[in-house]
Amino acid sequence: MKTSITRLLLLAVVVTAVVAFSPASDTKKALETLSGTYADTKAVDWGRGTFGTRVFTFDKGRWSLLFTLALDPQMKQPVFVFRTVGSYKVLEKSATVPDAYNALFIEDKKWVTLKTADKQLAQGFGLDQCGFDIDKEKDISLTGCSLWKPVAECNEDHDLLALDKDGKLYFGLRPDDNNMCTADKRPARLNVPVVHTR
Incomplete structure (x- = not known):
């Protein structure tokens, strides 16, 4: 009897260890501890004659995004730059997108x-009523502008996160209206990846 109990306990320990060190667990941990800068290797076609580049920076649960939109793939005709900072959480595995996790990005500030x-x-682009001066960054956290809502109205981005074996990082493909303020607005597929640059 004592031997059977000991074997059961050992089996439980082994199973727990396997789960704790499973690839899925490792991937989630890697996503939770992202560090450094991830960026597009070239401009991404965002449709309707626009192209964009994303630069994400991660540090101890904090994140930032620098997004530039232009009218050409060489990014020589920029229209605007959007910047945001905040924190993030990796949630459960996505039930609909293979190898991806649901994630929640909190935006503390928007510019x-x-x-x-x-x-x-x-x-x-809906930027004419926001009081911008060319080449001068403006904080829109309180007021919002165009498709960006004020922080008080929407400071959550319900997204996807995935990390492949080569270390490429994937986010969800944003909807046309840019609204990912609630969980039901979470993307249903992944965008092209960004790569670790430093």
């Missing part, structure tokens, strides 16, 4: 820099 002098273009 936008207008990069174009073309007033019609700025109007087309």
